[in-house]
Amino acid sequence: MRKNSIKNTRINGEVQKELSKIIREEIKDPRIHPMTSVMAVEVAPDLKTCKAFISVLGNEEAKQSTIKGLKNAEGYIRRELARTLNLRNTPEIRFILDESIEYGVNMSKLIDDVMMKDAKTSQPDQEEKSGDGREE
Known part of the structure; x- marks a missing residue:
C-alpha cells in the first residue's frame, strides 16, 4: 500500500x-x-x-x-x-x-494589527483630500 x-x-x-x-x-x-x-x-x-x-x-x-x-x-x-x-x-x-492552529491565529492577529495601523495612518490623508476638493 x-x-x-x-x-x-x-x-x-x-x-x-x-x-x-x-x-x-x-x-x-x-x-x-x-x-x-x-x-x-x-x-x-x-x-x-x-x-x-x-x-x-x-x-x-x-x-x-x-x-x-x-x-x-x-x-x-x-x-x-x-x-x-x-x-x-x-x-x-x-x-x-x-501547534499549527495557534500559529495561524497568531499570524492572523499580526496581519490584522498591521492592517489597522495602516488604516489609521492613511485616514488623515483621505480627509484632507475630501476637504480640499469641495467648492460651494
Missing part, C-alpha cells in the same frame, strides 16, 4: 475518527485537557506505526500534561482501536503536539 493511496487515506480518516471518539468519550484521565482534538493521523503503509497530531486549546502546561496523559493511556487507546477497527495490524501510536 502506498502512502498516498485511497486505501491509506481512508484508513487515516477512520483511525482519526475513532481516536478522537476514544479521547473525547472514554478516557477519564484528569491530565487530558477537555479541549483536545485530533488534527490529523498518518498511518504507515505497513499499518505498524501511526502519528497522531493533537491540538490542545490551553496554556503550555495543559499541552504538556495532555501529551503525557495520552502517552500513558496509549495501551488502552490501542486496544480500543483494535476492538473497533478491523485492521490486519493495530498501529503503535505516537502523539505529536500540533
Whole structure:
C-alpha cells in the first residue's frame, strides 16, 4: 500500500475518527485537557506505526500534561482501536503536539494589527483630500 493511496487515506480518516471518539468519550484521565482534538493521523503503509497530531486549546502546561496523559493511556487507546477497527495490524501510536492552529491565529492577529495601523495612518490623508476638493 502506498502512502498516498485511497486505501491509506481512508484508513487515516477512520483511525482519526475513532481516536478522537476514544479521547473525547472514554478516557477519564484528569491530565487530558477537555479541549483536545485530533488534527490529523498518518498511518504507515505497513499499518505498524501511526502519528497522531493533537491540538490542545490551553496554556503550555495543559499541552504538556495532555501529551503525557495520552502517552500513558496509549495501551488502552490501542486496544480500543483494535476492538473497533478491523485492521490486519493495530498501529503503535505516537502523539505529536500540533501547534499549527495557534500559529495561524497568531499570524492572523499580526496581519490584522498591521492592517489597522495602516488604516489609521492613511485616514488623515483621505480627509484632507475630501476637504480640499469641495467648492460651494
